[in-house]
Amino acid sequence: METMNTESKGVEMRDPVCGMTVGPGALKVDGYQELGFCSEHCRRGFLADPERYVDIVGEDAEPAGEPTTDYPSKTPSGRGESKGTVHLAVEGMTCASCVSTVESALAAVPGVIDARVNFASNTAMVDTALDVPASVLTAAVASSGYQAREIEGENADTTDAERVASEHRYRLLMRKFWFAGVVSLPVIYFSYPEIFPGVPEKGSTALWWIWVAMGIITIPVLAWSGSQFFTGAWGALRHRSANMHTLIATGISAAWLYSTVAVLFPGFFPDEMLRDVFYDVTAVVTALVVLGMALELKARARTSEAMKKLIGLQAKTARVIRGGVEADIPVEEVVVGDVVVVRPGEKIPVDGEVISGSSAVDESMVTGEPIPVEKTEGTPVIGATINRTGSFRFRATRVGRDTMLAQIIRMVRDAQGSKAPIQRTVDKVSGYFVPAVLIVAVLTFMTWYTFGPSPALVYAVITMVTVLVIACPCALGLATPTSLMVGIGKGAENGILIRSGDALETAHRIDTVVLDKTGTVTRGKPSLTDISAFEGHTEDGVLRLAASAEKGSEHPLGEAIVRAALDLGLGLSDPDQFSAVPGHGIEARVDDRQVVLGTLKLMADRGIAAGPAESRLESLAEQGKTAVVVAVDGELAGVVAVADTLKEDSVEAIARLHRLGLEVVMLTGDNHRTAKAIGDKVGIDRVMAEVLPDEKATQIKLLQAEGKVVAMVGDGINDAPALAQADVGLAMGTGTDVAMESGDVTLIKGSLTGVATAIELSKATMRNIHQNLVGAFAYNTLGIPIAAGLLYPAFGILLSPLIAGAAMAFSSVTVVTNANRLRRFTPTHPEEVT
């Protein structure tokens, strides 16, 4: 704030909102005498959020200072920051003056800082101070006589529109193909008098007229079927870049121009042999390349199928109770706190928590978990999942952009738009590729013209056209992103969210997987595993007394004992005189009997002879269990043991990791003996025990120092530093609590099998990318020299431009089709492991 005084001392001030210089008579705001405003609009903008502008003033006054803006790296929409930008689609604007009407209507809304309407696209962008709901803005537009709705990034409607546009484009390309294809047939026939019978001989007037006709009918092939090549080439040329269109447009028009000159100005070519036409090249190459584009479009639509499926999962309506009445409302209108009713077979519209009723819910579409999940009062439900058996009511906790599905969609979309490191190398090449091909084409022409056999000009033109036509920058460009699209989409279908191309690429190099024991290998919640009773006692009796004594205990061990007793249906009594002996156990009176529960040391202190229990305790400890002695009325009664139990699929998942050739390391705070016992049971290669929580990241560093590429698997909440340190951090979700931001990969279903699936998927995707790249590079590096005639001097082999056109058209289709093979990816089945 001090910095602003220097400004206010001068006669002139700067409007902090728009940055304009204003005089001393400028509009003022109470409490900010040092500031002046150019207009009421700016003054209102300032009032909406003064803090922001005070900061900006401070920044301006100190130009040498560090920039304070620290944007999060992933905010494509800009909403959810200190200010918001709302995008509206505005309908009904007929003239440019409508623009200013809508703009001023929007600007008049309190909290709006700036509104810009684009007449051409019928959209408005409104910068707002925080918390101006879009509905207020649309209402303002409506009051000025136009209609507006918020554009919400991607939703079912926009994907539908995209699908329709893509369909339309496909049909157009196919029509262009059929036209060029039909024209090609007679053109090919009359182009090869030496092959096809009945074609008038060369030099005859009849053939000359046929050539004229061919020249004319290929004009619409160029102008209509091939129009996208010319507009595309021109567009690129204006940006000083070149692409596939540049190559094809140059190739087909060179062939057409040469032919036309040969027909119309034969005198131009003194040599009789030079008077030849290549209209077949123009027509056939256009037809083939257009067909290739159409097929590629079809194939590419499939690469984003997983994403479309996700978007399609969104529910359209919700049945909520408002004012005691059930009503169906659009899902966008559900607010946090609404009570939503769900009947069997219906889709759960938003995220929430069950308040009454119970049911089984199919969550496979979001978590990848095929078995329906039981829901009762208090359990969370996920929007877009399907209610199977019962009816229930739940309270909405997350709606709109905050639902788990919306977050997943955003994350998948961002990841699909990210680049794998391997692509950065390809990008460098593709930036030079097309101009380099143009140069090679010119060199080819020069070489054939200078050294080629007669008729040199014909050979020069044909080889140049062949080089232009065969080169396929698209295959190179499509290789990585299409595989990435399919791979990341496939992950989402299996409940595996991969954050970026980086993560996907690194995951395939992993050689060591570190598992955080608690919550990953085990449930993270101890349960009773063993009871043994000594003479005069029964197991149930021991458990009932122990559980009754522990009834008030908050110790996890006590809770496990109580839970086990309740599960067995044992009636518990309320303990009297409960007292805890920290670190050793508890004492209490239950049904007038003195119960002591704890370590051997506690027994010794109380003068209880516990000798017979010692060997039992020893063997339980070796199995990694926590065991305590139970004594009743001063006599040894039994031993109970609890342990953190393994998740059912841990053994299977670790076996799968081994099958992938990975070393599996377990990290735990437990002592060595316990840790080893658990590690042996599930087949861990290496156990790192007695690791304090803040040392986890250091342990990862040590493994990396050994030269290992490390994946860390944790719950994402306590393990954040270790997840960040690892080459790939995999955060395991449990139900709706998914810490999506903390890992490179998020496993929505809290199961270790997802780790193996994620790594398998990464390997499959990278293999696919490599196939594509090798194919595309090999195709171009072999195809171009052969097209240039490299094999001609030694073997007399020269490629026909028609073959080159076919090869080019299908090379990019092949790349996309190969990427689509990834859609068939399935995780290895458990039975294949053994």
Next chain:
Amino acid sequence: MDVVLVNLAGLGLITLIVWYFWLSKPVGTAAAVTSAGVQEAFIVVRDGYRPDTIRVTAGRPVRLVFNRQESDPCSERVVLDAFGVSAVLPQGGNVPLEFTPTEAGSYEFACPMGMLRGKVVAE
């Protein structure tokens, strides 16, 4: 004689290709500063990005607003790799991409295949 001429013309053409595509530098368009202090530029996506070179001041937030006016699937997404941001561009809609170049330099935005390219030059 014509062999010499053709080869000279060929070399001339190659020089032109090298100069036009690789050596010449486009001037670029300066981004406008909105009242909120964001440097904003509207970019039409049709057969490439127009304008394709945006000049901005380093250290201040930049918003590129893309409006795609074609159905060619090549341009359906734009990626600004240096900042890890990308956006899907539905036809006709204005889609913003926001980031802050803290350091001066040239940052490329492109279609995922790297065929259509543009850049933000932060000074």
